[in-house]
Amino acid sequence: MRYQNTYVTLDTRLYHEQQPTPLDNPRAGHFNTEVAKQLGWLDDDELMARWVKILGGQYVPAEFRPLSMAYAGHQFGQWAGQLGDGRGLLMAQVLDNNDKLQDLHLKGIGLTPYSRMGDGRAVLRSTIREYLCGHALTQLGIPSSNALGFVVSDTRVRRERMETGAALMRVADSHIRLGHVEWIASFAPDLLNEFTDYMIDTYYPECRQSETPVLAFLTAVVERTARMIADWQLIGFAHGVMNTDNLSITGSTLDFGPFGFMERFDPAWINNHSDHTGRYAYQNQPAIGHWNLNTWLPHFMRLEGVTRDTLADCLAPYEATFMQHYQQGLCRKLGLPHEKESLTLAFEWLTLLEDNLLDYTNSFRALLALVAPDDYSHEQQLLSTLTAELTDEASKVWQDWSTRYLAQLQSVSVKQALDSMRENNPVYVLRNSMAQRAITAAEQGQFEEVNRVFELLANPYNVQDIAIELDSKPPTPHAPQMPISCSS
Template sequence: MTSSISPRHADPLTFSNGFTTLPPAHYTRLMPTPLPEPYLVAASARAAALIGMDVTSLQTDASLALFTGNVVPEQVTPLAAVYSGHQFGVWAGQLGDGRAILLGDVAAANGEGRYELQLKGAGLTPYSRMGDGRAVLRSSIREFLCSEAMTALGIPTTRALCITGSDQLVLREQPETAAVVTRMAPSFVRFGSFEHWFYNQKHDELKTLADYVIDQFYPSLRETGNPYKALLTEVTVRTARLMAHWQAVGFMHGVMNTDNMSILGLTLDYGPFGFMEAFDPHHICNHTDQQGRYSYARQPQIGEWNCYALGQAMLPLIGTIEDVQSALRIYKPAFGEHFVDLMREKVGLQTRQPEDTGLFDHLFGIMQDSHVDFTLFFRKLSDLKIANPTGVEAVRDLFLDRPAFDEWALQYAARLQAESSDDTLRKLAMDAVNPKYVLRNYLAQTAIEKAQNKDFSEVAKLLSILERPFDEQPENEQYADLPPDWANDLEVSCSS
């Protein structure tokens, strides 16, 4: 299947396409489908700098045409990749890039590696199934902002270079305008890329893919006795640590299908995501997920389940079930140790003590009982004083059950005192890891509604705030407030 051929032109970015070193069975070459009269919605200067671009160059007609898919440089051979996957725990068979087209890869500005540039929403591909191959402005803004927000939070993620929009309408629950978000990552290979070849019983293609991933992204694994086992081990560790990062910042992905899991341990495919507000470990951010498979509390377990699915797919390469299980066994300790370390940082502890896990469990219990805002609590906790741990009203008043907080605060203060913690230094350390600003759904919705009326100023404003999540930014104080009542009616689903 091919789309109408886009015109080509020379472009200052020097493209190659390392993915095409794989055999043609791994992808389909095709051109993006043009959108009429594209315009720039938003651009990330930080993402642009990664590939040596000045963000102002993204405003030119040539860049608009390139990053909408209307014009393709001579040396570019766009493609859509094939993969399969488990969706909500059920084998879904062949999936693939249904609305994403890979332009190619460009050198990183620092000379370390390359970035693939992928146009999400660039039109029909052979893998679109019942879809139209398009993305809407609403979902593109959410992905763009969250990709860059997660980067600023220090969480591994794909990046977002820019959003281009068009007045062309596409039908979702209602007609919406189309958009294309340009995503960046060293690779978009997924767990489902491996599953595709395993379940199709094509072990030669499976080996070819694994060799490509090792040679391109994990070359040191070639020195091990079993590089494929070493690859599974490395990906398992990265996935476990990613889950710990998500839990520690209160991020919920919403659709942790195996086709949405990165082989590089990156946060991939932002759809119905959310950041925890009123703390509820059973919170489901995806309105489509009626069974709660991807609730906040289950994310670590699902991360491990997905690693087992990858291990199953890699079994023909690794050799024995025992070796697969040995590689996967690292998940629980890798997650547990990293999560506890992140929690110690969040509450300002300098040393490791056996009782710390109990202290954290106690805290999450009282936060759940009082539905305490996750981000506000950890940010305000840095104001607690050892000499008077119950005296900070801004923290205490977050709890409906104040005596329960008082009990925990006294335990916490005793723990701090035991390691001679300094209130001033601890506050500096805690504020450096506990964000004041996260992409709350109502903030994204406000920006989306303005953008739908061609006012993109709020998207730019949010981006500038979220790029500095740990700074006080007194001029933007209202962006750290509790969500308004109307935000309780917001829902995000797989169409988001």
């Protein structure tokens, strides 16, 4: 691998260098060969031979420079003070096959100075959920951390009950969060200029061409964040804990806790059982993204040439960027051109889904059978299920909408519409029930279901032979969707 450990060259107040605390008897859980190939890990015989020991913390290659990062954050809208990597270490930074910097971050590998009341460990269930979700989002085309693999161990970890300890090697284009700047502003303000230069030079070098590189950088972060959240909304993904310490400066999805993919369409869905006020409900994610950025940006007023007015200009593109990306995406999901009539149909469709609690993923995919009824047998079953769930009154709404929708499709070729719909409406997402079946089997020492779900999610836009009926089956109408705990 091509190592480029630059974070460790920064001021030592930003991190703590330390070795991982090994797990007891680590064993292979799953290994992502595509990520290994991307990193160059697959070509290194030593790394391949020792990957389980590396992920288990028993062996640290000489080129690694393990460190835990300091950062702060606002959690559920309240200032939480110093946080930091409480159970993870940035093990190394490498250039991948596309000459893009990637962080190798080992999660669940012991106490750090930032562990607070934690134990520095991760449990198997949350490790599997993060492993599968990073993979799922990546294959769906949404910027996200991914993972090289995970290991299981004999280490016992107490959460609500005693559980199996595990560790995950997370791979991300950056682990710098909005909370890093919040930490600097509160505890080391003299580092802000140096750290801002590092963020620009490392992750946004194109901003150096601007007359005002800092403002260009801040605007780019705002726009990337807006597009990421629009992608979440389009696919029905709810992050669950959009604290400022959980948002990356690169606009890539980071930190999977109580996440979930929408099943029965309910915009007010709260997937985190600790979110008692619904702050991070699915429908609130765009507004929370704006809130987080608005909280983050004023810290840069310490820098020369940055004023409240210029920061307002940096934040201004957020709403327009989000709306354009989201509305264009909705039209693509329907196979329609991006125009007023298409958007009217799109929002009427979402209202139909909401009013009847129809499955978000299946309903969009079912429209393929409406457009080409003889060519999509799987989608025809989904469409039959959809229409069977409608009341008589809702059936009339559906008939009216589908007639106008098909008429609007006359403005494009059938092939063009179907290609767009296939490319933007997955057959499979990581439903909580899918993840839970894989976890239940893994806790019995059986990882075949983890592998099957992993393979299924590797090609989410096509019907696959390895799928089972439960992979596309939503909960019954009005059944509460499974809330997920923050404990991991």
